[in-house]
Amino acid sequence: MRRIGLTLVLLWxxxxxxxxxxRLAPGDPAAFLVPPxxxxxxxxxxxxxxxxxxxxxxxxxxxxxxLLRGDLGESFSxxxxxxxxxxxxxxxxxxxxxxxxxLTFLIGVPIGxxxxxRRGRGLDRLLTVMTTxxxxxxxxxxxxxxxxxxxxxxxxxxxxxxxxxxxxxxxSPGLELGGGAAIADVVRHSLLPVSILAAVGAxxxxxYARSGISDVLSQDFVRTARAKGMTESRxxxxxxxxxxxxxxxxxxxxxxxxxxxxxxxxxxxFAWPGMxxxxxxxxxxxxxxxxxxxxxxxxxxxxxxNLAGDLALPLVDPRRRA
Amino acid sequence: MRVPSLFRGFExxxxxxxxxxxxxxxxVPLASGQDPIGIGDVLSLRLLLPFTRDPHGVFHLLGxxxxxxxxxxxxxxxxxxxxxxxxxxxxxASGVGTLVGATAAWTGGVVDAVLMxxxxxxxxxxxxVLLLVCAALWQPGVxxxxxxxxxxxxxxxxxxxxxxxxxxxxxxxIDAATSLGASSQRVLWRHALPNALSPAxxxxxxxxGNAILLESGLSFLGLGIxxxxxxxxxxIAGGRDLIVSAPWVAIAPGLALxxxxxxxxxxxxxxxxxxxxxxxxxxxxxx
Numbered sequence: 001m002r003r004i005g006l007t008l009v010l011l012w013x014x015x016x017x018x019x020x021x022x023r024l025a026p027g028d029p030a031a032f033l034v035p036p037x038x039x040x041x042x043x044x045x046x047x048x049x050x051x052x053x054x055x056x057x058x059x060x061x062x063x064x065x066x067l068l069r070g071d072l073g074e075s076f077s078x079x080x081x082x083x084x085x086x087x088x089x090x091x092x093x094x095x096x097x098x099x100x101x102x103l104t105f106l107i108g109v110p111i112g113x114x115x116x117x118r119r120g121r122g123l124d125r126l127l128t129v130m131t132t133x134x135x136x137x138x139x140x141x142x143x144x145x146x147x148x149x150x151x152x153x154x155x156x157x158x159x160x161x162x163x164x165x166x167x168x169x170x171x172s173p174g175l176e177l178g179g180g181a182a183i184a185d186v187v188r189h190s191l192l193p194v195s196i197l198a199a200v201g202a203x204x205x206x207x208y209a210r211s212g213i214s215d216v217l218s219q220d221f222v223r224t225a226r227a228k229g230m231t232e233s234r235x236x237x238x239x240x241x242x243x244x245x246x247x248x249x250x251x252x253x254x255x256x257x258x259x260x261x262x263x264x265x266x267x268x269x270f271a272w273p274g275m276x277x278x279x280x281x282x283x284x285x286x287x288x289x290x291x292x293x294x295x296x297x298x299x300x301x302x303x304x305x306n307l308a309g310d311l312a313l314p315l316v317d318p319r320r321r322a
Numbered sequence: 323m324r325v326p327s328l329f330r331g332f333e334x335x336x337x338x339x340x341x342x343x344x345x346x347x348x349x350v351p352l353a354s355g356q357d358p359i360g361i362g363d364v365l366s367l368r369l370l371l372p373f374t375r376d377p378h379g380v381f382h383l384l385g386x387x388x389x390x391x392x393x394x395x396x397x398x399x400x401x402x403x404x405x406x407x408x409x410x411x412x413x414x415a416s417g418v419g420t421l422v423g424a425t426a427a428w429t430g431g432v433v434d435a436v437l438m439x440x441x442x443x444x445x446x447x448x449x450x451v452l453l454l455v456c457a458a459l460w461q462p463g464v465x466x467x468x469x470x471x472x473x474x475x476x477x478x479x480x481x482x483x484x485x486x487x488x489x490x491x492x493x494x495x496i497d498a499a500t501s502l503g504a505s506s507q508r509v510l511w512r513h514a515l516p517n518a519l520s521p522a523x524x525x526x527x528x529x530x531g532n533a534i535l536l537e538s539g540l541s542f543l544g545l546g547i548x549x550x551x552x553x554x555x556x557x558i559a560g561g562r563d564l565i566v567s568a569p570w571v572a573i574a575p576g577l578a579l580x581x582x583x584x585x586x587x588x589x590x591x592x593x594x595x596x597x598x599x600x601x602x603x604x605x606x607x608x609x
Contacts, residue, residue: 013443021459136583138535140542141558141576144565152566261450261539268543269562279451280543283458291458299447306446 007307014299018292073289082293093274099194104201112209134203139262143196143269165192168271193266216243246317253309256302333592336585347401354395359550372570384574397575400552408534411471416526419479427487428510441477449474457545467546471533479522486518524594531586554579
């Protein structure tokens with residue numbers, strides 16, 4: 001309960017910081033809203049309508065009251081409520097994020113495990129070079145390289161059609177697909193963005209998993225398990241994995257900010273109608289309410305995922321059960 | 323026990339790589355005699371392949387971009403900005419973080435609670451999102467990028483320094499210094515802080531690569547360094563729609579970026595292996 005309360009307090013603090021940042025920004029928000037030909041009187045009238053002429057305390061109270069009603073303000077550039085724009089974009093980003101997060105762990109942990117098991121040998125070296133490279137590469141650059149290979153290259157080099165992947169959007173434009181075909185179309189469009197995010201995430205996870213699992217492998221209980229004749233796969237899956245599971249849950253929470261950042265770039269490169277693209281477009285249009293709304297939603301997502309990780313920790317780690 | 327990085331012994335190579343890069347980015351734009359920003363004879367010079375000579379007999383190691391500017395010279399000029407922003411952003415962030423962490427640990431009470439609450443709140447927001455918010459509020463450019471990197475990067479180091487200081491505070495030599503009559507400030511700066519900095523130093527080294535990646539990401543999105551001034555990020559963005567016809571325009575700056583970030587990661591990992599204890603370095607909030 002205490003943990004949930006703390007998360008809510010933190011979220012409120014973040015929202016207050018975003019409020020403060022808007023007020024700190026140079027320039028008069030009213031000046032952005034009026035046409036260049038507007039007179040000083042017009043600007044003053046709009047300032048009055050927005051409540052900008054009142055004291056900062058009154059503005060804060062109004063803003064907080066609106067927020068509690070779920071009112072995030074009106075987007076300047078889209079001419080619709082911020083909450084509605086965000087709700088439209090959110091499923092795309094959550095889909096992209098959760099699919100890649102799942103793959104990140106499904107790929108990253110086994111790589112780290114193989115590396116730990118073959119520590120110092122050729123395979124470990126090869127995988128280390130690969131993960132360190134991918135970890136150092138910016139996702140947008142990897143995305144461009146993949147588009148070059150799988151979208152344009154695949155057509156030019158006559159690769160099989162299933163390797164020719166679309167590089168833009170979430171659906172094929174102009175096609176009326178129904179049922180299974182529509183789903184297959186979305187999956188095809190998702191292959192590149194999801195794999196890039198997953199590869200980038202898995203590289204980071206594998207680096208951690210390798211060192212975490214190596215630590216466990218050198219412990220006495222692993223030697224005991226082997227000495228009593230347990231098969232290798234049973235040692236790894238029953239003993240080693242169970243021991244590193246709490247670490248992986250912590251890692252899950254730690255990897256979220258990186259996932260958010262990666263998804264913003266991937267959405268930008270692949271023109272996906274998600275939160276990241278919404279936010280970048282809002283910044284270019286200087287649409288402050290939308291920028292702040294998107295930032296708040298990202299912060300809330302990460303905070304609640306952290307909370308979920310904390311609550312899940314006792315489930316996988318008997319030592320933490322009170 | 324921490325498992326040493328496989329690249330133990332490669333730190334020397336990484337340092338050499340960074341040093342070479344630093345020399346090249348300073349010397350090449352000066353020595354080349356070519357203008358990496360101005361646009362000349364576009365039609366005859368644009369999109370030359372790497373390792374070719376243009377009609378004027380000038381050799382282009384990495385070819386030219388769409389405006390006929392030498393890619394290698396531009397890349398090195400961009401390296402100046404990227405390296406400077408990365409190093410400066412990370413160093414200043416650590417400086418601010420050290421100050422905040424030291425203040426929090428040494429003052430305690432309400433100040434400690436407030437500073438750490440602000441830090442925790444900022445840490446909970448993905449750093450890129452914070453960067454984007456700030457980029458939206460102020461005019462893009464080198465100064466903004468550095469300020470924003472500092473504003474969003476001090477929290478990690480602040481926590482590390484505070485935690486170390488709280489540990490150091492209980493050690494006998496602090497009591498000894500205090501009983502010898504040293505003022506609280508002197509004990510902090512001369513005795514406690516020097517013994518609490520190693521995790522912060524590791525975090526700073528890893529932070530350089532991080533800052534370079536974030537800068538390139540911001541510039542790629544058009545919210546960082548503004549063309550015609552080159553940065554690796556905006557050069558990749560400039561090569562984006564040429565990825566089929568002239569792939570080298572986007573690939574070359576990306577390779578420079580990867581090499582630099584890789585070197586910073588290796589040096590940071592190496593330092594961490596040498597410094598005892600977990601540094602609390604988290605997964606990169608990557609670009």
